[in-house]
Amino acid sequence: MSTIFDGLSLGAIYALIALGYTMVYGIAKMLNFAHGDIIMVGAYAILTTLAAGGHIGLALVVAVVTCVIFGIVIEKVAYKPLRGASPLAVLITAIGVSYFLQSIAQIIFGAKAQTVTVATFGTVSIGTAEISISSIITLIVGAVIMAGLTLFVKNTRTGRAMLAVSEDRGAAQLMGINVNRIIMITFAIGSALAACASIFYLMQIPSTEPTLGSMPGIKAFTAAVIGGIGSIPGAMIGGVLLGVIEKICLSIPVLAPYTTAVEFAMLILILLVRPIGLLGKKRREKV
Amino acid sequence: MALLEVKNLEVCYGVIRALKGINFEVNQGEIVSLIGANGAGKTTTMQSIMGLIPIKSGTVTYDGQVINKIPGHKLVSLGMSQVPEGRRVFQELTVYENLVLGAYAQKDKKRIKDDIDEICTRFPRLGERKKQVAGTLSGGEQQMLAMGRAMMSHPKLLMLDEPSMGLSPLLVDQVFEIIKDYHKSGVTILLVEQNAKKALSISDRAYVLETGSITMEGKATDLLNDESVKKAYLGE
Ligand SMILES: Nc1ncnc2c1ncn2[C@@H]1O[C@H](COP(=O)(O)OP(=O)(O)O)[C@@H](O)[C@H]1O
Ligand SMILES: [Mg+2]
Numbered sequence: 001m002s003t004i005f006d007g008l009s010l011g012a013i014y015a016l017i018a019l020g021y022t023m024v025y026g027i028a029k030m031l032n033f034a035h036g037d038i039i040m041v042g043a044y045a046i047l048t049t050l051a052a053g054g055h056i057g058l059a060l061v062v063a064v065v066t067c068v069i070f071g072i073v074i075e076k077v078a079y080k081p082l083r084g085a086s087p088l089a090v091l092i093t094a095i096g097v098s099y100f101l102q103s104i105a106q107i108i109f110g111a112k113a114q115t116v117t118v119a120t121f122g123t124v125s126i127g128t129a130e131i132s133i134s135s136i137i138t139l140i141v142g143a144v145i146m147a148g149l150t151l152f153v154k155n156t157r158t159g160r161a162m163l164a165v166s167e168d169r170g171a172a173q174l175m176g177i178n179v180n181r182i183i184m185i186t187f188a189i190g191s192a193l194a195a196c197a198s199i200f201y202l203m204q205i206p207s208t209e210p211t212l213g214s215m216p217g218i219k220a221f222t223a224a225v226i227g228g229i230g231s232i233p234g235a236m237i238g239g240v241l242l243g244v245i246e247k248i249c250l251s252i253p254v255l256a257p258y259t260t261a262v263e264f265a266m267l268i269l270i271l272l273v274r275p276i277g278l279l280g281k282k283r284r285e286k287v
Numbered sequence: 288m289a290l291l292e293v294k295n296l297e298v299c300y301g302v303i304r305a306l307k308g309i310n311f312e313v314n315q316g317e318i319v320s321l322i323g324a325n326g327a328g329k330t331t332t333m334q335s336i337m338g339l340i341p342i343k344s345g346t347v348t349y350d351g352q353v354i355n356k357i358p359g360h361k362l363v364s365l366g367m368s369q370v371p372e373g374r375r376v377f378q379e380l381t382v383y384e385n386l387v388l389g390a391y392a393q394k395d396k397k398r399i400k401d402d403i404d405e406i407c408t409r410f411p412r413l414g415e416r417k418k419q420v421a422g423t424l425s426g427g428e429q430q431m432l433a434m435g436r437a438m439m440s441h442p443k444l445l446m447l448d449e450p451s452m453g454l455s456p457l458l459v460d461q462v463f464e465i466i467k468d469y470h471k472s473g474v475t476i477l478l479v480e481q482n483a484k485k486a487l488s489i490s491d492r493a494y495v496l497e498t499g500s501i502t503m504e505g506k507a508t509d510l511l512n513d514e515s516v517k518k519a520y521l522g523e
Contacts, residue, residue: 157391157394160380160384160388161388161391163379163380163384164377164388167377167378167379168375168377170334170339171371171375171376171377172388173337173338173339173359173360174337174339174359174363174368174369174371174375174437175388175389175391175436175440176360176361176362176364176391176392176440177360177388177391178358178360179360281379
């Protein structure tokens with residue numbers, strides 16, 4: 001019971017990050033490999049704010065603002081000039097940005113891991129299970145954020161424009177949609193979600209280092225691919241699935257050391273059965 | 288007065304010169320068609336006017352303003368609208384959402400609603416299928432949707448790229464009726480067609496495009512009777 005709960009809340013974290021990958025992929029048609037490092041940026045923003053005596057709420061705001069600025073600047077400086085370039089060039093640039101962010105963090109904060117105590121949470125017992133309050137908060141807030149995002153995309157002018165750009169950039173422009181602006185907004189939203197993920201992540205593992213974003217980044221990317229990259233509900237489902245499986249594996253002593261292997265095996269298995277991921281859409285070939 | 292004026296327009300795809308410096312104009316209130324075989328450069332012309340592909344040289348003037356340096360998305364609010372080749376409706380969105388996107392420049396929700404009602408009167412099939420996902424519409428319905436979507440922005444100049452492509456003769460007739468009708472409401476039309484006979488029959492003037500150059504121009508009635516046009520494009 002508590003394992004499932006922890007899994008769901010870890011899954012919510014993966015889902016929040018996976019949304020950034022999947023939205024950017026769907027709309028800008030690129031894999032933003034530096035997305036995981038935005039979590040690290042958020043974590044250091046939280047560390048800095050708390051160290052300066054700031055409240056946890058303020059830390060969250062600072063993290064969101066910082067991550068959004070990073071997301072927008074990275075898109076503008078590194079990716080926008082490559083619009084229309086080969087996917088490989090964009091991918092290599094993204095990897096470069098990832099190393100760049102890690103190096104900057106190392107220069108400013110050093111390579112050593114630093115403790116970040118966001119807040120100390122107890123547990124509540126429901127029936128026989130002990131469930132950590134941080135898991136409950138993560139799960140509820142994560143669910144609210146994702147529901148909000150879903151409503152935003154489906155029901156607002158900007159959200160619809162995002163769907164239009166993701167389906168057909170040229171046709172979207174013919175509607176009068178400023179494609180560059182929509183891509184920028186997508187990066188901003190993805191980064192804001194990553195900032196939220198970073199605070200939840202620190203609630204679970206209260207420590208940060210320059211390479212903090214790598215592992216959750218890769219896991220969330222895996223989640224996005226499992227769910228079908230480009231699909232928003234897919235990223236949510238993929239994230240939650242991965243989180244639950246990870247916690248279940250960790251709770252079984254024989255499996256625990258192989259948790260990551262199990263997760264990637266699941267990725268491979270799903271892709272073998274359904275190469276476009278659980279909710280992925282087949283790209284129609286344009287004539 | 289020329290509403291749209293294209294001067295020495297040159298467009299290249301890498302080393303291929305798709306447009307070799309073409310000149311044409313569309314006057315206020317006209318229907319002008321651009322006819323030519325597959326690969327002549329018609330779509331390239333249409334897309335470069337709307338800023339979808341970069342221009343190598345030349346100018347495009349709309350309503351007295353040089354527009355080829357203006358970002359493409361801003362042209363819609365100037366009164367230009369295009370029904371692209373192959374329809375390109377948003378397949379995963381509903382008919383209603385497609386129409387709403389057509390009014391992207393319009394922020395007044397009441398106005399958008401009224402306009403959608405008007406489009407649904409013009410295209411009853413769309414009215415019946417508002418909630419249907421566009422990808423599940425038939426080819427003809429998708430063409431209607433693409434036209435309705437382009438009309439949502441209340442263009443002064445409507446450009447259509449092969450609206451009859453892939454449609455049954457009956458639907459082709461319907462499409463041309465709709466264009467004629469829309470023109471009567473005061474909208475200037477630039478029409479690209481491979482179906483030259485149909486296009487010429489509703490046009491005031493026309494240009495013939497051949498491998499990136501305009502080789503003939505004139506009144507539509509004259510071109511309909513021109514021997515070389517008859518041979519090459521009318522199948523007579
Ligand atoms: N994206 C592209 N890349 C390279 N060549 C292209 C591209 N699009 C069109 N062309 C070439 O430009 C020429 C004109 O094409 P197009 O404008 O589509 O003609 P039309 O619409 O008259 O059939 C053709 O020779 C075509 O092969
Ligand atoms: Mg064409």
